[in-house]
Amino acid sequence: MTQTIALQINNQFAGPLKKGYPLISKDAVDARKLPAEEGALLRLLDIHKKFIGTGYYGLQNKGIGWVLSTDPEEEIDTVFFAKKFKKAIQNREAFFNNPNTTAFRAFNGEGDGIGGLTIDFFDGYYMVSWYSEGIYSFKEAVYAALSETVNYKAIYEKKRFDSKGQYIEQDDFVMGTPAEFPLIVKENGMNYAVNLNDGAMTGIFLDQREVRLAIRERYAKGANMLNTFSYTGAFSVAAALGGATKTTSVDVAKRSLSKTIEQFSVNAIDYEAQDIKVMDVFQYFKYAQRHNLKFDLVVLDPPSFARTKQMTFSTAKDYPKLLMDTIAITEKNGVIVASTNNASFGMKKFKGFIDQAFKETNTRYKIVEEFGLPKDFRVSREFPEFNYLKVVFIQKLN
Incomplete structure (x- = not known):
């Protein structure tokens, strides 16, 4: 009880x-x-x-x-969770019926009425992410409710909370028939390889779906593209499929090389024609300036916090400097895709970072597009601070 x-x-x-x-x-x-x-x-x-x-x-x-x-008589039980899940699934009917996109957020925490719990859909497989021991204590009721609400091939989970002083990011098979990985999902017709049973990440950040589509459809054609903090190269795939002449993907993690090759390969893109560098992004900026490299399209999507042997980086204080380094290697009329998922500041402050960087480099710019979370990542209109994603497409004018 x-x-x-x-x-x-x-x-x-x-x-x-x-x-x-x-x-x-x-x-x-x-x-x-x-x-x-x-x-x-x-x-x-x-x-x-x-x-x-x-x-x-x-x-x-x-x-x-x-x-x-807010109902004093409502019980928090399987019936309660099932009601929330059913409403969330109904709100995403268009996603479930779209054969060109088979990976999206099926339940988005507080936006769907249960803070601390998210559920992602990957072509019939569900991944439940728990963000505190508190919500995890309701796991039996949650899984019972989910089982009666959706038809699933399998359910996986990731525990993303602190337990007895040790930060846990693990995943595990819960029920159903285990998937064979990598699992190939579609996003606006593009293929992405994901793995629900291999560490903290799956291989793709679902909240950037609309940004990848914009890159493919409106910015990639004929561009020499640089993708920094590239993870598994998802932005690079979108650019290559959109007609980029070349993509360069840079990430310090050693496994980013094999993962990026995998993403190119499942889209029948010759990865050997692309440039994939396992390298500290901050060092790459220096390398690019020394070799006078310039890019038409640069994606800048750093983690909120990162530590290397040489430095500590925080988007809340270091994003303007990062942008200044990016401006230096961006061609005239080139586009910088500046992105952050840091929830501690809003779009107004983020645009302030952008303005600061361009002013300090005496560079004129124009904001051409901006994005927040896509519709499947539901947030309340009354509480925009929960819309953590901020993405701004900036054209460098001189």
Whole structure:
């Protein structure tokens, strides 16, 4: 039986929660009143003891838990989870019926009503990601609800939370018939190889689907393209299929070489005609400047935080410098695709970084397109801060 405790919300935080804000901030409650174990249900009350909502206690970097229901009579059980899943699947009917795209987000955490839980669809296979011990304590009800809601070939899971001081990013087969990997999925007609049972990542970031399509359709033709922090080369594949004369993919991870070759190969692209470098991106910028290399199209999608032997990088403080390095190796009228998934700042601040970099290099620019999360990554219009993805296509004018 899941423990339920009454918890009074500090007055300044009660208003947003009553209006539908789903995150329970650590400052919203008296920490001494929190339960000993994650997974407890929280009956949230205002200072007048009036009911606000039912949430769960689960620690993650965003807060101490999430509101699940504003109905005081609603039970948090298999029926509850099944109702949320069914609504999410209905909202994505167009995705499920699109044969040209067979990989997308089927359930997006707080955007679909359950913060801390996401579910991705890969051509009949589902991957459930858990972001706290608190939500993971409901796994039996979640899997029972998912089993009765969708037809699946198999279900996999990834636990992405801190357990006893050790950060865990692992995956595991849960139920069904195991897939043979790599699994080939389609995205707007392009092929991508994914692996749901091999470490923290799958091989493709699904939230960049619209950006890859834009690159293929509107920016790649005839371009000499540089893809930095390239991971498995997904942007490079889109550019090559869009008619780029050449792509260069740069990532410091050794396995990026074989993974990028794999992505080119499943699209029948001659990977030997492309350039794939296992190299620190920051060192590559210096290399490119020394050799006077210039590119028509540059994708800049760094991790929010990275540490190398030489330096520590954070998008929140170092993105302007990274952009300045990029501007130096971009051709006149070339396009920089500047991207970040750092949720700690919004699009306005990100555009400030862009403006700072161009001003400091005395370079004129024009923003030609911008993107946030695609429709399958549902977020509430009332709370745009949960739309973490910021992508800006910038044309260098001189």
